[in-house]
Amino acid sequence: MPSAAPHDRLPLAFGGDYNPEQWPQEVWEEDVRLMREAGVTMVSLGIFAWSRIEPRPGAYDFEWLDRIIGMLHEAGIGVDLATPTVVPPAWFYRAHPRALPVTREGVRLAFGSRGAICHSDPDYRAAAAEITSHLASRYGTHPAVVLWHVHNEYGAPVLACYCDTCAAAFRVWLQDRYGTLDALNQAWGTAFWGQLYGDWEEIGVPRTTPTVGNPAQELDFQRFADGQARANFVAERDILHRLSPGVPVTTNFMVAPSQCSSIDYWAWAREVDLVTNDHYLITDGRRAHVNLALAADLTRSVAGGAPWLLLEHATSGVNWQPHNPAKEPGRMARDSLGHVARGSEGAMFFQWRQSRSGAEKFHSSMLPHGGTGTRVWREVVELGRRVGELSGLRGTRTRADVAMVWSWESWWAQNLDWRPSRDLDARERLDSFYEALYDRHLTVDFFPPDGLADLDPARYPLLVVPQLYSAPASVAAGLERYVSRGGTLLVSFFSGIVDEHDAVHPGAYPGALRDVLGLTVEEFDPLLPGEAVTVRTTEGEVLRADVWSEYVVPGDGCETLAVFTEGRTASRPALTRRALGDGAAWYLATRLTGADLGAVVDLVLADAGVRGVDLPRDVELVVREGESDEYWFAVNHTDAEVKVTLPDGSRVAVGAGAVEVVRAAR
Template identity: 70%
Template sequence: MPDTAPEGPDGLVYGGDYNPEQWPEEVWQEDVRLMREAGVTLVSLGIFSWALLEPEPGRHDFGWLDRIIALLHENGIRIDLATPTVAPPAWFYRDHPDALPVSRDGMRHAFGSRGAICHSSPAYREAAAAITEKIAERYGSHPALALWHVHNEYGVPVSACYCDTCAAHFRRWLRTTYGTLDAVNAAWGTAFWGQRYGSFEEIQPPRTTPTTGNPAQRLDYARFADATMRENFVRERDILHRLSPGVPVTTNFMTALSQCDTVDYWAWGREVDLVSNDHYLITDGRRTHVNLAMAADLTRSVAGGAPWLLLEHSTSGVSWQPRNPAKAPGQLARNSLAHVARGSEGAMFFQWRQSRRGAEKFHSAMVPHAGTDSRVWREVVRLGADLTSLAPLRGTRTVAEAAVLWDWQSWWAQRLEWRPSEDHDARERADSFYEALYDRHLTVDFAHPEAGLARYPLVVVPALYLATEAAGDNLRRYVEGGGTLVVSYFSGIVDEHDAVHPGPHPGAFRDVLGLTVEEFSPLGEGEKVRIATADGAELTGDVWTEFVVPRGAETVWTYVDGLTAERPAVTRHRLGRGTAWYLSTRLDAASLGTILGAAAEDAGLPSRASLPRDVEVVRRSGESGSYVFALNHTGTDAKVPLPADGTELLTGERAAGGLALPAGAVRVVRLDG
């Protein structure tokens, strides 16, 4: 089994995607000189280079790659070497046009972008395996090789293809998954609308239909598409393991971006040797550093709590959003070190040198168009020095205090058509619950609904529409054992086939919550409801209400108005040694914070009320010691209490009794003892 960290660098890694093929060779010497000036230790190489490495079918040209790898090696820079299978050459599509993916409505995509792949295509699979084998044979034992990088951002921009090749592959997958046609018909509920199948050959992909199609079939097709991409990854990974033993293999995830949620990263995390992630700030008016923290926590959780690697983020603005603002002075380092605080073993960027041509020429880079006499370059050099100072952190682990249940397959099911309200957005609830925990200065792990939860005092379930009976049993055991659980509305409703659990809602969670739901009562657009306690305190909800019937739970907050007036809105159920809360409406940020504060008290978690909003404090611990990261995302100086005295690693100053944290700054304290 390979190691689970890049080979070579002793401390945290630093660098980015390097695309020397975009530049004349005389630029390469300058690039490597600047890399050394910036403290770069690792670069990702060859991600989009298939057309150069194999300019004609079966004819290979590795000369340019040999030369750049040798130059990097001579200068002490290690490589994360890619298999370039995300971008097959034009000649491949000329010879195999059926390898281009087909959309649900029958449109075949054209060559000219990236990731335009039918992952069921036998021709693609064979060609991808062949180029991977050639690269591994040539470079598998090269002393500069630190990491293998398979493909690039699986599922972006296309995860599912609906062509006839995929139809045949889907039928094979169904035979393997279900065994019999009767089992498929039962799982999909094909008795509804006369959809019953008499043979496997009658089954097609869930292409566009006159009205909404079979949701269970749609859900299974999402699973099939994800599994098909993963099959291709595993094939390439196994070639690399065979020809380059001991070198870890990764592929770059995009865990928390809602645009990239077609991949079940719980399953993928079990297949890579090192979990790595790409993260870009979504500048839609929300607090970008909260989504960054969420992405880092989620990536660490996919890694099982082990250290992981930030493989891409941006030095400043990106190029693909409606508006692409620059990062503020100091934000480059603050963003990078926020990922490190939450478990990354370094910071990598897309990309090293900003492109002059192509779709991403306005995407920022470590060497910007402005060159080295620029703010971005000076901040890049400073970050390299800071990461060198943090070398002792390598191998330590981030300490979490609460867990959020997260399941990509539940997202897939929730976003299908014909749900009770189009205003309910499961991902919005997940973001809101995470933000409320962040604002209580709690570090969060994410967990699969069937994973062990006993180590967490508090577990939150923002919106888990799809939940198996096993997940329900898992939560009941957690609460009975002394845990505190918070569940949001429209959770536990259907099983893994999108079939409603027998009996009253909330199905899988009835027992643990001590209640039933007679009926959902979604609200009209813009409509709000008030909920109150017996002493008159009020909170505000919108989008959703329910007719809740306590079956052992106590009513904590009651609806004041609307169809559900005088009915329970928020309940608490004492079960065994623990407590389960239920929220039957969508609460605004302040109201949600109130409820989660009460649940955190039940869980015995500290309030940390003395810490200002948007001052982030995270702890990493391991054999080398215990470290406190403090990040100030505000424009005001702050004071951060410390559990013990220590030494601040970026400045060398002693921290006794507390830590002075300037506006916009990051400090990392190695605690004494």
């Protein structure tokens, strides 16, 4: 492992993906000059350059790479040097066509895009190790190389492959996981529909079947596919550690839950030296800045609270959504500094110079087609100046107020076929609960289900479980300990239902969470599309709910705080609270959104003794703490100037769409 913490080696990063191989060499000198003008401190280099580095099998061309790395180093710009293993060259696929992935339907995908990789293919693995070794041998001790960047956005656009090579590797993975066929048959519940296996060779990957296949097999295959890609990352990482000691190794995550859903980032975070993330605004009419905050909080949490790095975002519009509006003036800085507020050690973009050709030629960049006379360029230069002024915050940590639980594995399981309602969506519940906390100006730390055993209620007085369909039995002990020590727990419906094999926990719903919540659920009653019900609290407030209801039976010591007032579950509890030790466990048995969900969140926050900051809607106040200093980020997403009261009681004016950063002694 590197001898120094990643943030001790890196500058506060400002820059982006640089693809000089797309341009004649006379452009490079202009690029480096303009990078210096913009305050660029680091660029990501060589991500898609395998065919340029190795134009023919075993024939390497490093002259161009030597030159550009030398130019960047002379200009004082660090290099995040990539292993270009996301796109092997055309000659590789011609020689090794079985390295191309196969779909569930048996179609082998073609070369001509990116990320077309069977992660089990031995020829790909050997070639990836070879190119990585050559790069590390040549540049492993180069003073310009401050970070290694393995591959690119694992899981985008495809992760799983259903070829025969993967089927054989899957069988080996299953033997390592279960040991015996009896254990596998038990875990997968193969007695159902007569699926018992009598020989390992009978097991394949979950290709297209006449109707729904075995959900436990599907879930294990998702784990396997994620693990195969992670093993390839680790193989490259270990080569880099050996040949380039002391230089941290990363790969760029995409933790916003709508992106790269096939990756378990809790597991991946344990393998990287520095957590990095790519984030792009989803312009579908929702409040995109809330998703940005969620993504940044979740990335920081995946990093264990340590500083991380925003490795890609956009200066303006992207080009891969149905509609790609430009960012309004000031939005670029607001987005960038919003990530920094929530723990990033800088702000990087895709990409430096806008491409003239290829699939992303309309994707915005730091240096647009229009050049240095554009608004985007002027904003880039100004942002570079501001990021440079924040170098003192390196190593500080963002302070959170409350905690939430999120599990990619549970999301995989819940998204399998034949659930009680097709409208169930764990990501939607995550977004909704996060938005409710965001609107109360609370910063959130996230935890995996297996990370709750030592959660301190004094540090996190509220823990929200927005939806945890798949919960190992061990989760219950951590939650009970948290509540009994004084924590306030809020659990939403369809949580605790199945174990890690997608088997329903013995006894009544909600399975693993039944005891801590002090109730049982006799039966689910999903609502039909367009159907809604009302919920009335004991204080007389009427809330509107949809998607879900259920027959809740509270146990001893579990009080009902709201009931369904209509529909098939009329008079049944919709919101309950159970006192346990020094804390309390709340349960919400239906889907509320917007102000209705906010009303319940307010009740629970009051019970937990948590008060949000008094700020206007869409204004953030986020704190980064160091040993001697704090940085207060006031972020204004509105179109009017606001006055923000800072932690020391002073007030600062924040212009429309602007960000103010105040440094204060602790």
